[in-house]
Amino acid sequence: MASGIKDKVVILGMGCSKFGERWESSPSELMVEAFEECIQDACIERNQIDAAWFGAGIDAFNVGASAMPLAIALRLNYIPVTKVENMCATGTEAFRGAVYAVASGACDIALALGVEKLKDTGYGGLPQRSRGLENDMYWPNLSAPGAFAQLATGYRAKHNHNKEDLKRAMAHVSVKSHANGAKNPKAHLQREITSEQAVNAPYIAEPIGLYDCCGVSDGSACAIVTTPELAKSLGKENLVSVKALQLAVSNGTESSHESWDGSYLKTTRIASQRAYDEAGIRKPKEEITMTEVHDCFSITELVTMEDLQLAEEGKGVREVLDGNFDADGKTPCQIDGGLKCFGHPIGASGLRMIYENYLQLNGRAGARQLSDPKLGLNHNLGGFPHQNICSISIVGPYN
Amino acid sequence: MIGISAHSVYIPRARLSKKTIAEANSWFDANLNSLAKGERAICNWDEDTITMAVEAAKNCLASRNAPSIKSLYLASTTFPFTDRQNSVVVGEALNLESSIRAMDIGASQRAATSSLVSLLESGTKGDALLVSSEHRRSKAGSRSEMLWGDASGALLMSHRNVIAECVAIETLSVDFVDHYRGEESDFDYDWEERWIRDEGYLKTIPLAVEKLIKRANISVEQIKHFILPSDQIRTPGAVAKSIGIAQEAIVDNQIASVGVAGAAQPIVLLSKVLEVAGPGEYILLLGFGQGCDAVLFKTTKEIVQYKPSMGVEKAIANRREETNYNKFLSFNSLIEKDIGKRGEVDKQTYLSGYNRRKDLLTGFIGGKCRVCGTVQIPREKYCVNPECNALDSQDDYCFSDKLGTVATWTADRLTFDWNPPAYFGMVQFDGGGKIMMDFTEVEEGKIDTGSRVSVHFRVRQFDSVRGFRKYFWKAIIKD
Numbered sequence: 001m002a003s004g005i006k007d008k009v010v011i012l013g014m015g016c017s018k019f020g021e022r023w024e025s026s027p028s029e030l031m032v033e034a035f036e037e038c039i040q041d042a043c044i045e046r047n048q049i050d051a052a053w054f055g056a057g058i059d060a061f062n063v064g065a066s067a068m069p070l071a072i073a074l075r076l077n078y079i080p081v082t083k084v085e086n087m088c089a090t091g092t093e094a095f096r097g098a099v100y101a102v103a104s105g106a107c108d109i110a111l112a113l114g115v116e117k118l119k120d121t122g123y124g125g126l127p128q129r130s131r132g133l134e135n136d137m138y139w140p141n142l143s144a145p146g147a148f149a150q151l152a153t154g155y156r157a158k159h160n161h162n163k164e165d166l167k168r169a170m171a172h173v174s175v176k177s178h179a180n181g182a183k184n185p186k187a188h189l190q191r192e193i194t195s196e197q198a199v200n201a202p203y204i205a206e207p208i209g210l211y212d213c214c215g216v217s218d219g220s221a222c223a224i225v226t227t228p229e230l231a232k233s234l235g236k237e238n239l240v241s242v243k244a245l246q247l248a249v250s251n252g253t254e255s256s257h258e259s260w261d262g263s264y265l266k267t268t269r270i271a272s273q274r275a276y277d278e279a280g281i282r283k284p285k286e287e288i289t290m291t292e293v294h295d296c297f298s299i300t301e302l303v304t305m306e307d308l309q310l311a312e313e314g315k316g317v318r319e320v321l322d323g324n325f326d327a328d329g330k331t332p333c334q335i336d337g338g339l340k341c342f343g344h345p346i347g348a349s350g351l352r353m354i355y356e357n358y359l360q361l362n363g364r365a366g367a368r369q370l371s372d373p374k375l376g377l378n379h380n381l382g383g384f385p386h387q388n389i390c391s392i393s394i395v396g397p398y399n
Numbered sequence: 400m401i402g403i404s405a406h407s408v409y410i411p412r413a414r415l416s417k418k419t420i421a422e423a424n425s426w427f428d429a430n431l432n433s434l435a436k437g438e439r440a441i442c443n444w445d446e447d448t449i450t451m452a453v454e455a456a457k458n459c460l461a462s463r464n465a466p467s468i469k470s471l472y473l474a475s476t477t478f479p480f481t482d483r484q485n486s487v488v489v490g491e492a493l494n495l496e497s498s499i500r501a502m503d504i505g506a507s508q509r510a511a512t513s514s515l516v517s518l519l520e521s522g523t524k525g526d527a528l529l530v531s532s533e534h535r536r537s538k539a540g541s542r543s544e545m546l547w548g549d550a551s552g553a554l555l556m557s558h559r560n561v562i563a564e565c566v567a568i569e570t571l572s573v574d575f576v577d578h579y580r581g582e583e584s585d586f587d588y589d590w591e592e593r594w595i596r597d598e599g600y601l602k603t604i605p606l607a608v609e610k611l612i613k614r615a616n617i618s619v620e621q622i623k624h625f626i627l628p629s630d631q632i633r634t635p636g637a638v639a640k641s642i643g644i645a646q647e648a649i650v651d652n653q654i655a656s657v658g659v660a661g662a663a664q665p666i667v668l669l670s671k672v673l674e675v676a677g678p679g680e681y682i683l684l685l686g687f688g689q690g691c692d693a694v695l696f697k698t699t700k701e702i703v704q705y706k707p708s709m710g711v712e713k714a715i716a717n718r719r720e721e722t723n724y725n726k727f728l729s730f731n732s733l734i735e736k737d738i739g740k741r742g743e744v745d746k747q748t749y750l751s752g753y754n755r756r757k758d759l760l761t762g763f764i765g766g767k768c769r770v771c772g773t774v775q776i777p778r779e780k781y782c783v784n785p786e787c788n789a790l791d792s793q794d795d796y797c798f799s800d801k802l803g804t805v806a807t808w809t810a811d812r813l814t815f816d817w818n819p820p821a822y823f824g825m826v827q828f829d830g831g832g833k834i835m836m837d838f839t840e841v842e843e844g845k846i847d848t849g850s851r852v853s854v855h856f857r858v859r860q861f862d863s864v865r866g867f868r869k870y871f872w873k874a875i876i877k878d
Contacts, residue, residue, distance in 0.1 A: 137859075
């Protein structure tokens with residue numbers, strides 16, 4: 001394996017817009033909101049940015065094709081800008097572009113920005129859209145909850161859980177995230193819920209109920225990255241560095257080969273192990289102190305805890321119910337409220353996750369600040385359980 | 400001469416109680432109450448003339464070992480496509496050879512009997528498949544809605560294993576306009592029932608039958624089964640009486656259980672008779688419309704050994720009660736339903752892309768790797784087995800006749816579906832291969848991981864803007 005990028009790149013600044021039903025804001029305005037916070041945090045001028053990576057998931061309801069919308073919105077100085085799209089993992093993909101550019105030495109300072117405007121569709125839930133000419137001809141017309149509900153049935157069948165126990169654990173995931181989100185002024189949903197509400201909510205796609213689903217929001221988040229040396233020379237202290245950045249993409253094995261039983265995310269297992277190797281982490285359960293994972297649905301978070309080796313395989317239900325991933329648990333998960341409370345503006349979510357870990361490591365997380373956080377893991381997932389893209393990034397104090 | 404070697408039917412599982420039709424409409428026409436007995440077969444939203452034809456033909460072919468089909472006739476007055484050979488779609492769904500002679504025959508209630516006559520007189524050497532299928536449309540609250548039903552029937556015609564041979568044929572072509580459906584209308588327009596009986600059935604059929612009997616050199620008393628497809632309840636009796644055929648010979652039109660299936664009705668009823676008939680029995684099959692076809696069959700000794708894989712009795716018993724009249728109206732586009740914004744997404748079919756994937760989409764063909772033996776669907780250039788990944792190594796492998804098991808599933812209430820929730824999930828096939836696919840006709844609470852499924856050719860999407868419809872295979876939970 002290559003030596004990796006551990007500690008070769010640090011975060012100079014980050015920004016995140018308020019997430020929510022931003023009826024009044026265009027995608028450009030959301031980008032500027034995140035960027036202004038970010039560039040002030042970085043204490044640089046816009047003209048110091050060498051290159052940018054722009055993440056946007058859905059062309060039709062967002063900014064359209066190409067990287068130009070970012071360059072125009074931020075009045076970037078004719079620098080190279082690349083548009084990236086990798087389904088719901090798009091945000092981390094933008095970050096990966098910027099980080100690799102700096103790690104390679106091609107750029108001193110690079111920008112990653114993600115934005116999505118989901119609330120212009122005229123209806124609730126993620127937009128209905130094409131999956132490509134051929135897939136559209138035979139794929140079921142599945143919604144995102146419909147895709148991930150199957151993870152629940154596959155997981156339950158594999159580990160022989162009863163429906164009620166699994167549903168209670170799924171409810172706990174959401175109750176915990178809502179409790180965290182209630183302390184976050186940037187979250188879309190800032191209200192606590194009860195387990196009864198979650199369990200009894202109407203089904204969206206059995207066994208996924210309303211409160212098992214993340215919100216649907218508008219939002220933008222961004223990061224400016226550079227080398228540790230340059231960050232220091234700019235007077236930056238308490239540097240947060242990138243320890244690992246890995247991506248695994250399904251090759252059709254899960255969807256068409258019998259080796260996958262539908263009970264887990266193969267890409268998450270592969271990408272996280274690569275990330276642990278890159279970061280030099282041998283005992284994730286002990287070394288990772290906080291996680292922001294892709295909780296598009298409560299079941300996804302539960303299964304992800306196992307796939308990240310933070311819970312024992314098949315024991316996720318028990319570990320969730322024991323509170324291991326609550327704010328005061330062993331490894332707090334979604335301390336900012338997660339996708340559950342932020343919603344999931346596709347291009348922005350991956351960067352929003354990193355933003356929270358960045359704030360926590362800087363001691364700037366306000367009412368939800370964890371004591372002594374060390375390594376934060378971000379898990380950003382695109383696609384469906386049977387065909388997907390998984391990004392894992394790990395950030396921590398620069399040594 | 401070629402004869403009937405096998406037969407089968409397909410009757411949609413959903414049965415609409417006629418009481419619900421009457422309850423919804425008798426405020427306008429109180430006469431409907433007198434017809435509100437029993438139920439009728441109705442297509443699910445994803446069934447049409449083509450899908451029912453595939454089912455009936457599949458059932459028919461399953462009852463005989465490897466027939467070598469050289470021609471396929473599809474008879475109907477409700478073809479989904481007016482210019483795209485519907486029988487060719489059926490043939491490809493059945494994975495028949497592309498060298499078959501395929502033909503659509505329509506425009507009359509005797510489309511199926513005329514096809515049959517044509518096949519019998521064609522002198523063809525190979526096996527032929529005659530399928531008739533009808534997805535009937537009628538105006539809401541009409542008598543027709545009460546009397547008609549959707550169904551399909553198929554006959555395998557062959558020189559081998561003949562269970563019924565043709566004795567004589569007679570045809571009359573008379574432009575008697577009892578009803579019609581013009582180019583510009585969606586529905587039939589008909590004339591008074593009594594006039595049709597007296598001036599139509601009673602003047603045409605006895606004439607043809609008299610000639611037929613003479614030609615066959617038998618007496619009318621020898622006719623054991625008298626099939627006169629009609630939505631007029633008493634007319635077959637009146638016609639039989641006028642000819643001198645015993646009332647016991649009259650084959651019931653199944654108005655109270657299935658409904659009269661238009662051009663498919665003669666074949667459905669013939670199948671019903673062939674299932675119970677003994678050897679050496681005469682069957683008189685009639686088709687009425689712009690004249691009539693009269694075909695006299697005599698069963699052979701072979702009939703004793705033959706059992707259809709889906710006979711009428713079994714098909715009628717395989718039912719699910721539907722009491723929601725609004726759902727029926729919606730499925731048949733008889734009301735303009737608000738389908739929500741998710742239903743508005745454009746559904747254009749890119750015909751060149753469709754054509755590239757036709758083996759998968761219509762034939763449900765995947766691949767079997769010659770190198771490692773892995774069965775897979777869809778078939779891509781490289782084998783899916785991570786230990787193999789061989790290039791261009793797969794032979795055709797047909798999934799349409801395979802059974803499978805539900806590995807994952809859900810009932811999706813967010814996505815658009817004509818009959819929500821949308822059920823879909825991963826199906827693991829016996830003998831290998833798996834794919835995420837739609838489930839259709841799922842009854843709530845009757846699906847779970849481990850449920851057994853069979854697969855069926857169904858409509859996947861309607862493109863109402865361009866008048867196209869896509870088909871694909873869906874899984875149905877086996878009882």
